[in-house]
Amino acid sequence: MQDEITQKIAVTLTGWQGQVTEAERALMRRKNSADLDAYDYWLLGIEAKHRMTPEGVIEARVLFEKGLKLAPDFMPLVRDMAVTYAVETDLGSAIDYPAAVDAQWKYAKRALALDPNDATANNMMAVAYANQGDGEQAERFRKLALQFGPNNTDIMMQLAWAYGGWETERAMELIERTLKLNPRYPPWWNFPITQTYFAARLFEKAYAAAKQIGESPNQAAYLAMSAAQIGKKQEAAEAAAKVLRVNPDWTAESMFPYQNFRDETRLPESAAKAGLRSA
Template structure:
């Protein structure tokens, strides 16, 4: 603040925030400012657009490569590129919308508002695996950089590191190349553990109980091979948190899950996903202040990760800041215009807490997979709007899905700090006719 005050008074100087950094021996992230001459204008906006990157799903013309390997390669590129704060990298949901489609990169760039598109192929020939990757400029569609990588599937670990490094090097004129080796997510020593985690993440994205059970088994197997693999620990903790949320009687003790998430974040403090998961578990364990610290660290590490922003939204609501929650989820939706189904629940919760009931009902109604939280929120929103028939219908759908649903149990898993905010949701659910 003292530096800002001293420099901010000088004519012609503008201090621009460029994100936060985590420094050794300092717990809270430190805000970093950039000095520039003159006011930012249209050229700054255009430069941000030019620095947007979309990574398309890799295609498999041979039909022989396992889907999770191709998906994992694209995911890893997204994660690696997102760590560079000068790049606005589109989220997984935005680009995986194009899976299996033969699309012109210029169309993708126009749809998503980015300046660069990364696309690639994975082709299996017997035991060999051949990967081709291109970096395409949005304006006229020229290929700025292309490379081929060959090896066996067991070489995937080293191959993915090389690909991420070379894509980053291809953008060296537009990003700071210094420290790029540190930008790549920490790898396990065991290629088998890496393969199991890729498979687990593939199932974790599907959200159903059976898929969650499969994901947990795969993460357990990975950790049996490499007990200190941070990403496996973080995903295991997240799946255990998801299963806790499904428990009909209130979930139980989250302390073991919290300790697992702490361990993941301690093993790799520079991984935004590990920080996010620790924040999520801390939030539902009732430690909202700890959750806020790690959510902010996650954003400082990966400021363009839509999932991080979307998952921060409920914490803002539980802290009594619903409008901030709305801003976070809506920013996530701008970064990821084709989001996974759970975004709708977080969007609806923030809008309901902000007393924007019509918008909340619309957000809940748009959910592709209406699960318990979505149907409960829809019922409460319609009840607040005075639509008794609609509220009863949503409540009936919920009870058909969850015959043992009770409002009091549901509320134990909603860690509102303020009693008035908790009461606002509870009364809406009961107004809709839900039991308990």
């Protein structure tokens, strides 16, 4: 019980959206734009990134770049620049995927060199290796991320995101643990929650979580597919139309992390049911 209380205090106070960071962000907003330093740009960028929209990711990157001009070796800026490229591939926008993967690798590697013990930097290296198809190295860095951030619920949820499609039970355990520690969680958690519930065929729960994600093609696709699976045909059609408005070339086959779903029929069959192209 004492350990659980300690964990909950740590979760409440720390992290990307902990009370300490939010208090600092509130102070930063009172500053004149000319007085912003690298840390301020980092706080603003995190806020933009966590909207989980294509526009939010681009805005975050611009803010991080401004901060890096002031402090090129400020590790959180370098690390979270890697996060923006990892997130961008998840959103389903029309992007240069190889270029995004290369940029994610570059910033993740640099962040780890600046702080080898940072949990998120290690997880970003896991993402980088996963993008290269090196599952063994990816898993090694995931374990290091959890080792360096045992009470970091953001890390736990990022790992659930990584495992959601292909080690669904493991992802469910991480989600249950994080929700217990932080039931008032930040909105971006809904993306890995949606993916995991969808992979587990818990379509009602996937539908509820998908409604809380930021606006992006993959968010709308999950909403369309989970709605179709539970018989909400009109909502499925509306969400499917939104997918194609934002990215006319969207297909289930191109949906990240399509290649990591253990059941390779889940996405294409659900997409077809929602009126979306499977390939």
